[in-house]
Amino acid sequence: MPSSVFVALVGRPNVGKSSLTNYLVGEKVAIVTKKPQTTRSRITGVITKGPVQYVLMDTPGIHKAHNKLDARMTQTAAASLKDVDVTMMLFEPEGELTDSELTMIKALQKGGPAIAVINKVDLLDSFAALEQRKRQVADFRCFDAVVTVSAKDGTGCEELFTLLKPYGNEGPHYFDDDAFTDMPEKELVAELVREKALLFMRDEIPHGIAVVVERFKERPDKDLIDIDVDIYCERKSHKGMIIGKGGQMLKKIASAARMDIEELLGVKVNLQCWVKVREDWRDNENLLNTLGFAKP
Numbered sequence: 387m388p389s390s391v392f393v394a395l396v397g398r399p400n401v402g403k404s405s406l407t408n409y410l411v412g413e414k415v416a417i418v419t420k421k422p423q424t425t426r427s428r429i430t431g432v433i434t435k436g437p438v439q440y441v442l443m444d445t446p447g448i449h450k451a452h453n454k455l456d457a458r459m460t461q462t463a464a465a466s467l468k469d470v471d472v473t474m475m476l477f478e479p480e481g482e483l484t485d486s487e488l489t490m491i492k493a494l495q496k497g498g499p500a501i502a503v504i505n506k507v508d509l510l511d512s513f514a515a516l517e518q519r520k521r522q523v524a525d526f527r528c529f530d531a532v533v534t535v536s537a538k539d540g541t542g543c544e545e546l547f548t549l550l551k552p553y554g555n556e557g558p559h560y561f562d563d564d565a566f567t568d569m570p571e572k573e574l575v576a577e578l579v580r581e582k583a584l585l586f587m588r589d590e591i592p593h594g595i596a597v598v599v600e601r602f603k604e605r606p607d608k609d610l611i612d613i614d615v616d617i618y619c620e621r622k623s624h625k626g627m628i629i630g631k632g633g634q635m636l637k638k639i640a641s642a643a644r645m646d647i648e649e650l651l652g653v654k655v656n657l658q659c660w661v662k663v664r665e666d667w668r669d670n671e672n673l674l675n676t677l678g679f680a681k682p
């Protein structure tokens with residue numbers, strides 16, 4: 387009998403939600419960078435193992451809202467908890483818990499069920515520190531299990547499926563068995579371009595950018611897709627920096643993105659990137675809608 391398990395991944399920014407989603411899915415459905423708050427909208431990863439389909443919802447990290455975009459990201463994270471069979475809350479292997487983590491734990495103590503996943507164990511060399519974190523998390527008494535993983539090297543990740551399986555509900559699968567995400571190809575492409583901009587640009591610009599695919603067209607006569615992408619930034623000076631001296635920066639972003647897109651789509655790609663200025667797009671409701679940040 388087929389069954390499905392809907393799983394929300396929550397946790398503080400940078401804890402590794404996107405990395406774990408990608409590891410479990412086996413494909414790059416969520417972009418990963420060292421900068422917190424990389425994930426903006428809800429991303430669904432789908433894994434089908436025999437009769438069981440796992441649907442993972444990677445959510446933006448919980449944090450304080452500074453502008454309307456941040457507020458929508460936080461709403462998206464909170465809304466995810468209600469629609470799922472089980473929540474996986476990710477933790478850093480050591481360090482203080484933040485206020486927003488404690489708030490999320492309070493929500494789980496009322497709601498649930500949930501599993502605690504302590505990530506990045508590859509970084510720890512102190513067994514005692516990990517044991518202490520495990521005890522601390524278990525003491526909240528809202529987690530059915532406390533497990534340790536590394537989304538980087540895969541330690542403990544396969545076992546998560548065994549843990550999640552019992553939370554499933556019988557019924558037909560919601561996605562094709564060979565699907566790995568519900569994200570349209572165009573959005574995946576836009577996210578890959580945004581990831582490269584985040585990787586290569588100085589800190590102050592990247593969070594002010596958004597990427598939209600304007601054209602996505604297969605050539606009828608050969609195996610090639612033409613993709614035109616607009617990169618929106620908030621200031622004219624940022625536009626200059628994204629383009630770079632003699633177009634060097636934009637070339638670097640486009641060429642790294644193109645390689646990932648070709649790997650994702652399995653076909654050669656002709657990628658053209660254009661940089662446009664839209665002041666204050668992060669606080670403009672209409673623009674947020676146009677750019678795909680739908681209200682949850």
Ligand SMILES: Nc1nc2c(ncn2[C@@H]2O[C@H](COP(=O)(O)OP(=O)(O)OP(=O)(O)O)[C@@H](O)[C@H]2O)c(=O)[nH]1
Pocket residue numbers: 397398399400401402403404405406417418419420421422423424425426445446447505506507508509535536537538539
């Ligand atoms: N060493 C190590 N690094 C990890 C692991 N998991 C994630 N990282 C790194 O931690 C950083 C953040 O990872 P993400 O997966 O983007 O984190 P996130 O929770 O999705 O972040 P937001 O999108 O900001 O909410 C990246 O530099 C990852 O490479 C892990 O298991 N071990």
